[in-house]
Amino acid sequence: MLRERKRDYVTDLAVWAILSGPVLLWDGPADGGSWLSVGVGVGALGMAILVHRAWPLAALGIAVALSLADSRELYTVSYSTALIALGFFAGRRLAGARPALFSFAGIAAVGLVITLTAGAELWEWFTLVITLLFAVVVPWLIGRYARHYAQLIRTGWQLADRMEREKHTAADRERIRERSRIAGDMHDSLGHELSLIAVRAAALEVDPSLNRRQQASAGELRQAAADATAKLRDIIGILRTDGEAAPTVPSDESVAELVERARSSGMTVLLHAPGPLSGLPRMIERAAHRIVQEALTNAAKHAPGAEVDIRISMDEEPTLTVVITNAARAEGRRLPGIASGGTGLVGLDERVRLAGGSLAHGPLDDGGFELVARLPVIARLSPALEAPEIPGAAGPAPSTSARELSRARQRVRRGLVQVIVAPVSVLAVLGVLMFAFQFYVQSRSVLDRTQFDLIKVGDSRADVETRLPSHTLDGAPDGLRPEPAGVDDCVYYRTKKYDATPVYRLCFKEGRLVDKSIGVDVPDENRRRDDQ
Template sequence: MGQPGAAAARAVRELLRPLSGRPTLRTAVVDLLLWLAASLPTVLEYTAHLAGSPGAKLESPAETAAACAALAAAFAASRPYPLPAALLVLVLSQVWAPTGFILALTMLCYLLGRRDERVWLTGAATLVCVAALAISVALDPEVLFRVPGMMMTYVFTIVLPWMVGSYLRQRENLDEAGWERARRLEREQRIAQDEARLRERSRIAQDMHDSLGHELSLLALRAGGLELAPDMPERHRTSAAELRESATTATERLREIVGVLRESGDPAPTDPAGEGIVEVVERARRSGVDVALERTGTWEGVAPMVDRAAHRVVQEGLTNATKHAPGAPVRVRLERSAEEIAVTVANRAPREPAPRPSDAPGGGRGLVGLAERVRLAGGTLESGERGGGFAVVARFPADGRPAAANEGGPGDGSASAAADEHRRAVRRSLRRRTVSMIAAGAALVAVGLAFAAGGSYLRMASATMEPAEYEDLRVGTPLEQVEPQLPWQQYDPAVDADDSAAPERYDCRYYRSDEGFPSGEYTVFRLCFNEGELVSKDVLEDPGTSASDG
């Protein structure tokens, strides 16, 4: 088998491949309702025949039932085989009952666009239909005059419904893919925030080890002093030894627990355990940072959790300032009032361009972990641009009450922002697609109208006779002499409208005058032939009446 034959075989296999599994009760009910709606024009066409309409094609109950059964088979197959179902109704509409199947064809073409993503297969079927139309025109040139009307019908009953269905399907796929991406981004952002919070809690555990370990070491040292005191009674000496051993054991266990909590990639702490905010600022100043420390109120008696959280705020704020605004002046402000404790680290605009986020070290999660530290201390953290620079502000209650362990962490603002941005991007894309679809539909309508206008013009021009030519004709002239002067197409409206006796007695032919063309101001010429010669020529002022000329 050659390549064309193999390609055709693959196309047939793809055409017969079902798109869906077994139907459910819901899909069966939907298909039943669609079939009932599509069968209504068929029943109405048979009703029109009963009322005496001459154009009705369904003339018996058996034909009507067969047409409804064919539609039922098409709608039953429209889910697994949408393209064959649409082609079946298209063929039936051409050879059986065109009016009764128009609604069904429109519905099935819409469902084809909604259910079948194989656009190439639909395009191949369209090319086959165009080829069949071209063959029909080649075999019968008069079919060409029906092409404009057929084009208009196909545009509105086949192409536009399929485009609408395809557009809606693509929009749903785009929405689903976009929302899945937004959900994945939110999950990744939430995981990153959870990691930053866990890392900060690990730092809190390290701080606990530094503070409690120091106190436990002092306790063990004092207990050892009591144990060695010469005037200590033996029973108290034993209690002091047990106290020293318990303090030493507690210190070792605390170190082990903190070592387990610390992440494997985290380096051992190098900052002094008892370092305060003043020491952090002085160390940054010695490293070349232009930093100033301002205080309002006394810092004595601040709760340990608040003190360590404020220490981390200053430490992280100075780190961010040196990383993202090198050379910019930094101001650290500590404020304590009767209502709250506030810690502010603000820097001005950098003196030189800051490195891009991809060039700066770190994972960009310091503020997330810092917010967790501040929250656990009972406070709130704000960060953002201020006066061309950047500021980090932490506020704590004056009593230093820590947050409950089960309180929620900071909101996922960045994840919500990503979802909002995605929704805006989807709306922009949908607007562009909507404009494209409207433009494509308008172009198709314009092409259809152009075909209709051109076909009408060609139809009128091919059935037009000049009045001078009509006047030159003489009754009694043989047909073989008259026929070369006649247009090659008759004017069909006059043929249908002439209700006189002449068409029944003679071979009458009708032509339109070219006066006022293409307006409605024209006359109709009727030429009647009998036994091979012209027997009468008439001018029909109105296609329904006649006035003999000879």
């Protein structure tokens, strides 16, 4: 921070020295000025540089005031560099455009008042506006363009940094989600295996062919499996997160192999299927496997010894339908201590929903339990996972960062257009105004021949001016004879509205009319003879 301040101080001192150079060169005694004007100018510019970072418009106002004090037309060699530099700084540092535009309009209005108050020609005000345009407004527009371009660069880097952070965050989030999925699969798979172990141990525990010690060992094995299932549920429950998508079981085990393992553990399972489920979408195949696995696990827990009937069919839509029914628990068959988390069917319902299907389950009248799942073979995403549609949008809605970058680019393009279009537009308006004013002056600078004849040499200037039009020509037209020697000044008037020559010339000396003539173009050869 301290280094940046030192750099700013050095930069400001260098700018002050550069802006003070023209004042020293053109306002000093050697060029008709005075050291007082140099001191005032250099001191005022120092004040402008001192405040230009915090109040850029105030600094610009100081430079404008110095220029107006030196010339009503605003253009001065001494302060033109200051106008350009401070105008650029104002555009570079001001966020809004309205304060600057109001200030420019105020400068033009003040210049008009000064011109009218001083009784000067309106052409001086046109010169002031043109100087204001090119020495102040154009640098201000360039400064705004530089500001917007810097914002675009900064926004681009911020977007890149944000995207990099979001990329790392997304990777971390995906790793956590994948761990949660693996944890869910572990719970589903290992829970199923432990339930089958408990079923086998329970069967051995009540087997009359075993002695008491063997039955007690089988009971301990069954209790250990139940305790392991409960601990597994508690540990995995911590790793589960809300709103997770349906996990994909990493195992390639088929439904038939799953049923065969259940049979080998002592369960009675009937499978009615049209054939292997190969060729189905991966998500549908895994969902069918998960449905059968959860149904067998629940049957082993809650209805040990009961027959389980699994029916898998395919209709014409096509939709895969899985119907699993188990009879009521056999009398005397009970597996005490088997843990049940109560979330198996909830998770199964979510998996089926995410696969685009539906799940129904409930007890039967005879005490059994039935589960029915319908899975569309042409998988449809759940509405919760589908991207929201935006009316009139051809694609997904842009992110906040993308919108910020787009707005920054639009500001840069708009600033570049303004740098070109604004001066051209102002010049066009000024051109129209100057043409209209020129037309007005022409119509007001025509002297009537009768009034010209009534004017006599020797009349006082005050008497002569009562007969003259409100406007004169701006100097003598090209090609006229030289003015008489020794006169104070001469004024010229048109004889006709749109003709440059001939003109009426009235010359005064010491407040009296000393010469009146009708000036006409001098032929080139006569002009050369007069010059000789």
